Amino acid sequence: MESSKFHIEVDVRILSDQGVLIFIGKTTSGFVCLSLLNGLLELRLHSGKHRVSSTLPLIVRSSKLLVKGIWNKVKFGLFGRKLYLSVDNIINTGVLEVGQMVSISSENVFIGGLPDMSEFPLAAGSGLPIHYTGCIRHLYINDNNVPLTPENVRTARNVVSCNGTPCGGETCLNGGDLLAGFPHCSCVPPYYGDKCEIVPDCDEKMCKNQGRCYNSRCSCNVGWSGAFCEKEIVVKTPEFVGTSYLIIEKGREKKRDLGDLKVTKIYLNFTTVKHDSLLMWSKKDKDFIGIGIEKGLLKLSYSSSQINKTVVEIPFYYILSDDQKLLDTQAKQDNILENITISTDGVFYIGGLPKNKKLMEETNGLFPQAFEGCIEGFGTNADIIRNFGHYEGTNVTPLEQSHENGRMVRSAHDVITTL
Template structure:
C-alpha cells in the first residue's frame, strides 16, 4: 500500500494530525494503526501492527514559505517508509512478527472524530487538528491508483475551500471585521451598525422595530427579518392562534419535539402518514448526545434509516443503514412504519418492508430521549453519520402519528417545543381531528365538530362507550369496561370481522385447538411430538399448554430461553430450562421440535439438538389428552385468576408475538388458524 498527498501548513507552530487510519473505538498500545503527524515542521510516520508502535521522522523540518509539500508513504509487511519532498526517504521496521495492518476502511485527514482525540493511541504526540490545506490525495494498491478526493464519499467538519477565504473585501460593510470560520464567516460590526453584514443602521430585531408576536423569536436578515413561531402560533408575525392536527413543516428552521416517551428497549413501533414536498430532509430523530440514535430521513426521494447501537462508536462503518425500496413522489400521502422488533430494524412504506439485523450484542438506548420530527432546533447538533448528506430539515406534512399503537395528538400536553409548524390543509378539519372514523364538519363560524359512530363519544370521538352500556358484538365478553373479542373479530366492540391466518398474540390472548384438522380429533391422539414455528421479542411467555386432571405440559420462554415444564402419571413435576442457547426473544422466526419417546426426551431449536435426555419414567403417548384441548399463547382464566396460578406456578406471562405453524406427531397440519377458537387474537404484522 502506498499513499501520497500534498499539504500547506497555515503555521509551523503546531503539533497536528495530517493523516490517520486505525481501528474502531479506543486504541491502546497494541491497536493497529498508521498515522502521519506534523510536529513543528517535522513530519513523523507512526505505525503499529499489533506488537507495539514504531516511529520514523524526517531529519530536519520542512523549509518555510513554500507553497506546498509532497508526502509519500507506504508499507509492505513490517517495513514502512516516508518520503517528504526535499527531505529524502526514511524507512523502518515494526516490532514483533505481525505483518498485517488490521484497520477499518476510514481515512482521516487533518483531524479525528473523537472528542479531544481521546481515543487515539497514546504513542502519538499530543495532537490538535491540522491548520492548513491537504489536497491531491492518492492511494496506490498494486498497480491501481485511486484519486480519493474525487472518487470516494467524504464526511468532515469545519472544512473550507483551500486557498479561498470567505472574508473577501466586501463581506463585511461599514468597517465591520470579518471572522473566518472554515466554510463560512461572521461580521463584528462597528458601533451603530447592525445586520449580518453590518449594512443596517438599526437592528431589525429591536423590539421597537419588529412585529413578531409575544413568545416568538425575531431572526435578522441582511435588510429584513423573519419570525420563528412557537407551537400553536402561525402567520408571518406568529399572530394567529391555531389548533394544529395535520402538521406541515416549512423546512425553514422548522421542527417539533415530543415529550420523552418510554420506549421498550427491544420492541417499539412508530407509524405515521407522510406527504413530502422535497426529496431531502430529516423526518424523525431519537437520540441523546449521539451515543445511540435512530434517524429517519429522505434521501433523493427514498426513506433511509440510520441507527447507532449504544455499544458502537460514532463512525460511518459502525452505523446500520437501511433504505426503503419505495420512491416517494412529492405531494402524495404515504403510510410509513419504522421501529424495532427484537434484533430486527424495519422501514415499511405502503406495506413494502425492508429490514436489517442488529448483531446479538447490539442494543439501542433510546428510552427517555426526546423524539424530534422534521428537524432539530440546531441542525448542527445532528451527528454527522446520522444522515447521508448535509443535515436538512424536512419540508412537507405529517399526520396520524402512533407510537406503539397509541395515537399521539399534537397539543400542548404532548409537544415539548416546536418552531415554524403550521396546519397542512389550512382547515381545522385535518385527518387527525376526529378519532375512530368520526366525520369532521365545519359550522358557520368555521369551527370543527365531529359526528361519531355509535361506539364512540367525546368532542373528537376519542372516548369509547363502555361495553357494559353497549355490549360486545359477535360473542365478545365485556371485561373491565373493554371487550375481549373471539377469534375472527376485532375493534373496541368486536364489530369488525377479520380473517386470521397467522395469529398475533397480544399478551392476553390464546387459541384453543380441539382438532388438528377436519378428520383428526385431538381427544383421540396421543402426543408423541410437537412442532411450533414462532417469533417474539418478549423474554417471558407461555407458548403451549396441555393438561388432563393433574398432569400437564407447558412450553414457553423465560428470560429469553426455552422452558419446558411437565408432570406425568406419578405426579412428579419436572422443569427443564435451556439457558445455553442464544436468546429466542430476538424477533426472528424460530422452529421448536420436541419428541417424547418412551424413555427419551429430544429438543431441537432451529434444527439443532439442544437437549437429548433419558427419562426412565416416560411412557408411550406421554400426554394422552383424552379431553382433546390444547392451548397456544395462553389459556382462559377465571376472574381474578392469574396465568401464574392457572399454570401451577410455572409461567408468569402470556405469549406476545406470532405463531406461524403448529404440528403434532411429525404432521405439520396447522398453518391457517382462521377456523379455530380463541380470544384477543390479532393479524400478525410482525416484519
Template sequence: MILIKSYNIVQYCTTIQFILLFNYWMIDGTIHNADPQLPFEAAFQGECRKSSPCHQLCFDLHDGTFECACHESYQLDLNGYSCLKSNHSTVPFVDADTFRISSTISTTSTSRPIDPIDTINNDDEIKLKNHHHHGTMSNSNNGINNDGNIDINSIGPERNQFYSCNEVECEAGGVCIEEGNDGKDIHDDNERNDEIKRARCRCPLGRGGQFCQKIIEVKYPHFRGTSYSALPTLRNAHRSLRLMIEFKSQSFDGVLLYSGQEPDLGGDFIAIVLNQGFVEFRFDCGMGEGIIRSDMPIILNAWNTLNIYRDGRNAWMQLNQGQQIFGHSKGLFSRITFRLETFLGGSPNISQIVQRVHTNRGFHGCVRTLQINERNYDFSRDTIDGIDIDQCTSDACYHTTCLNGGHCALSDDNQKICICPLGFTGEYCEMQTEFLIPSFNGSSHLQFIGFGDRSTMFTEIIIVIKPNKPDGLFLYNGQKMDRTGDFISLNLVNGFVEFRFDLGSGAAVIRSPSPILLHNWHTIYAARTGREGILKVDYQPYSMGMSLGAFTQLSLPLNLYIGGVPNLRDIHQNVQSPEMFGGCIQKVIINGRQLSLVRDVLSGLNIENCQHICTGNERPCRNSGICEPVKSHYQCHCVNNYIGAHCEQGTGSSTLYPMFYGNSFLKYSDSELIEKISGYKTIIHLNLRAFSSNGLILWLGDVSRQQQSKKHDYLAIGLDQGHLNININLGSGDYHLTFNVTRIDDGQWHELDLVRTAKQIFVRIDHNVAVRGMINGDKSRLDVMNSLYLGGLEDTSIQSSHLYQKGFIGCISNMTLDDNYYVDIVQQSERGINIRTCI
C-alpha cells in the same frame, strides 16, 4: 347573497371566470338543498377553444358560457375541468372564510347532518357523503366510513383540489409542495414526473387550512412525516432522564424524538426511532452509541405507551405491556450534553441526521402525552417552532342520543361515547348489562370472598384506583365484627395512601411519601410477609413498616370489601377511617389472582359504571372483542379471525402466520386434534419466530380452576431466557427439559420438533443436535381430554401454575401433529384473542 371566491383555473387563463351553480336556496342566511337529485354543475364564461381548461370534452352553452365533460369511465372533478377515473372520489373545496354551508345539506347514506369536526387536517374542507355532481362518487373510497366517521387511514391526497403549485398561493410564510400518492415531496424528483401529484401548503407553526390562512391552536399534534416541532432544550437531564410518551403511528418507520449536542447529532445525543415497526432508543454519551430495541412492534393506528429511563450510560425501555429492555452506551462517559432543542416528530433537516437515526422519514401520526423528568409538556404552550403541524382530532358527540339516562361524552382520545347508568350498555345505552368498572359514591361497596387462610404469612395486593376525594376506605378484610381481631386495609387520608394491618397485637401503619392526585388513575402495591409490610404508590419511593407484637400470621375469615363497607361502625377500631371511598376502582389483584369485579362479586350497593371508553356506548372493540381498561386508556382483546387495534379487520383464512403479543392465545378443543398428541405418543412440529426471551408457546392440558391446584397431565412448551423449555407431567410428577444448545429469541424463523414415545422425549431446534430425556415416574400416557392452547393461556400465570408469567411474543406457522396432520392454525381454532398477522 351567496359569495363564491373565484380562482384562476390555469396559469394562462387569468380572465376566465369560474361559476359554480349550486342547486341551493337560502332562507335567513341558511343554504338549503332545493332538490337533492339535481347535479352539481360548473360553467366557465367564454367559449370553447384550444386553450380552454377542459381536460377532455367542452360544450358551448347558449348564454355565453361553456362547461366541461368527460369520456365514458371518467367523471368530472369538482374543480369543474379535470377528469378522474370513475373509481376516484373527491370532496368539494369551499373557502370557509367566504361562506359556510349549513348542516342541513342532505345525504343519501345517512340522516346525520354534516359536522364541521369531521375534518381531520384541513378544517376548511367540507366533507359530503354521496353528494351528486357530474358522474358518480364512490361510496367506499371517500374517506368516510359507513357509520359516518372519518377513517384517518383512508383520507388521502384525493381531497386536495390542486395538482400544481402554479395554482396555489400559500399565506403566512407557508411553502407549496407537490406530493405523490405516498405523501412524499416529488417537486424535484424527475423519476416520478409521471406520477399523479397533489399540491398543498406546508404551514408554519400556528397556521393551518388549505392555504395556511387560518390561525390554529394545536393541543395534540399530528405529524405528516415531513413535519417537526421544537421544544425547549432539556435541562438537568445530562446525568439521568425519565421519559414517557404516548403516540399513535400511521407508519412503521420514522423519527419520533431527538436531541443532542450538535445539529448533525455528532457527539452526545438521544433519539427515539421507529424502525420496521419496532422502537429503538439510540443514545451516545460521547464514546459510542448504545441501541435498545423494543421486544414487540408498535400497534399501528392505536395509542402506544413508551417508557424510557437512562442513568448515566445505562438505560432501559418498555413499550406498552412488554418487557423492560436494558442496554448501555459504549465507553466510560456517563453524561450527555444537550445544546439542541428537543425535536418531536421529525427534523428541520432530516438529511443532516440520517447517519445517526438511520431513516430519512419523519414520524407520521399523533402524540398526545410527553413527560420528561416529571415535566408534562403542554404542546400548545411549550412548542417554540414547527412546520406542518396540525391538530389530531376525530369525530365528536354531534347529534348522538344516549338512551335510558345515558349521556354522551368525549374520551381522552376524543372519541364519542355514551356514558350509561348502571345496568345499561350498548352504543346508545339501549342494552341491559352489568357494570364493568365500578364507581363508588361514598356510600357504596362491593363484597367478595375474603382472604381466608390464603394469606396467613404472605399477602400481596395490587389495586388501580381513581379517587375523586382525598379521604376514604377502599379495601378492608377483617376477622371479627366487634372492631377487634386481625384486619388488613387500604384507605386515603388527606390524599395520602395508608396501608394498615394488625396480626392481633398492634397495627402497622404505612403511609405513602406524597399525596396522590385526585381524578387520576394510580397503581398501588401493598404487601406483607409476617410482621413486615411494604407500600408503593405509582413512582413514589417504597414505604415500609412493621406490626407490633410477636404474632406473624394473619387470620381473615370474613368477606373482603372493595370501595367501602356496609357500616363503618363494624370495622376494626384501628382502621381509623371516618368515611368511605369516592371514585373508581379498575383492577384488584390478590396474591397474583385478579378479581373479576363483575363475576366474582357476592353483593354490592349503590354501584355505578365508571366513565371510561370501555363502558361507553360506542364500544371501541368491534366484532365481539373484549375491552380491557388500562387506566384511562384501553386495550382490545380480539376474538378469533379478527385483528387490529379495535378488532376491526377480518382475517378470513389469510392469516397463515399468526402473531402473538404476550396476551394472546388460540384455543383448540377438537377431539380428533387432541387425540393426535395425547396417549402414548406425541409428535409436534412447528415453525416459530420469537421477539421475546420468555413466554409460553404451547399448552396441552386442563386449565379449569378446579384443576389448577391439582396434579394433572399436561405438556408445556415455552421460552426461558431465550432457551426452549419443556415441562410435562404424565401423572407421576413434573419433569423439566431445557434445550440449551442455542437461543432462539433472535427474531428469526426456527423449526421445532418434539417427539415423545411413552416416557422418552426428544427435542430438536433447526438442524442442531437433539436433546433427549426420560420422564420420571411409572406413568407413560399423557391423558388429556381437551384444551390445546397456542401462544398463551387466558390467564397464563395462574393457569400455568406460575410456570410462565405471560404468553409468547412472536409468530407461529406450519404446525403439524402426529407426522402428517397439518393444522390450519387460525381456522381450526375454537377461540382466539389478540391474534394479528406476522410482520
C-alpha cells in the same frame, strides 16, 4: 420505549427529496431516526449501549421511491431483534446482533428535524442534516394517536397547515365526520371528544360479537377487533399481546373419540419479544406438557403418571435468535424412561390461558407470563395449522393488520418436540 419493541405509524407527503422526518432519543447515545435521502426513506437505530461515536447504527433503507405531493403510509419499529420499515406495505428489514440491548429515551419526539441541526449525530443520517419539507399527519406511537396539535407540541417554528381545512391534517377519528364549515367533528356513538378520539369505558352490553368487558376494555374473540369488537377481521398469522390466547381442540377436529388421538410430535413456528413466556400448554388430570421461553432459552416441561415427577428441560445450547432454527427435543433425560405417554384431553392452549384460568396456578408456576409475539404455525404430528381464523381465542389480531407482514414470519423459530 420498550427495549424489545416499538411501533410508529405516520402519513407523509414530501415536498423535497431530503430531510429529517422523525428523531427519537438522545444525540449522544441511543436513538432512532427516520430521514429522507434522494426520495428514499432511511431508518437508523443506535442501541444506546455505547456512545454514538464508537459504534455504527443498524440501517434499513426503503425500496419504495416517494413522489412529491403524494401521501404515503409509513410504518417502522422494532420487534424483538427485527428492525422494519414499511412504505405503502412494501417492507424492508434488518436484524440486531444477538444479545444487543436497546435503550432509547422517548422523552422528546422531534418531527421535521432538531431545533439545532448542528447537534444532529453524523451517524443518524447519510447526507447533510437538513429540516424536512412536506406534510405529516396521523402520527401513532405504539398504537396511541398523537395529534399534532398545540396541546401536544412543546415548541415549533415554521409550521403551517398542509390542507387548509378547519381541523387541519388531524382529521376526525373512529368514523367521525367534519362538520361543513366548522372546526368540529360529528362523532359516531359511543366515541366522543374534539376529534372523536375518546373511547368510553365498556360494559358487557357494549362489547359486540360475544366480546367481554375486561378492565374497562372490550376483549374481542378471534375474528373481531375495534374498541367494541365491531370490526370483522381475518386472522391467518396471529399476533399475541400478552393478554391473548388461542384454543386448538384436536379431538373436535378429528371428529372422533379422544381415545383414538395419539400425538407424537408438536410443531411451533413463532417470533417472540419477551425472554419469558408460555407458548403452548395441554393438561389432563396430573399429566401435562408445556413449551415456553425462560431467560431467552427454549423450555420444555412435562409430567406423566408413568414417571410420577415433573421434568423441566432447558437446552442451554439453544439460544433463541432470528436465524432459522430447527430443534428436535426427545422426551428423555438420564434415568427418565424414553417412550413415555402423556395424557391430554386434546385441548391445546396457545400463547396463554382464558381469564377463568390463572396462569401461575394452572402451570404450577412453570410459566408465569403469557406470550407476546406472533405464531406462524402450530401442529401435531403431520397436521400443521397456518390459518387460525376459525379457532376460539381472545385479543388475537392478525399480523397483517398492525404491521403489514413486516415482522418476522420468514425468520421465525421452528420448534419440533418429539414425544
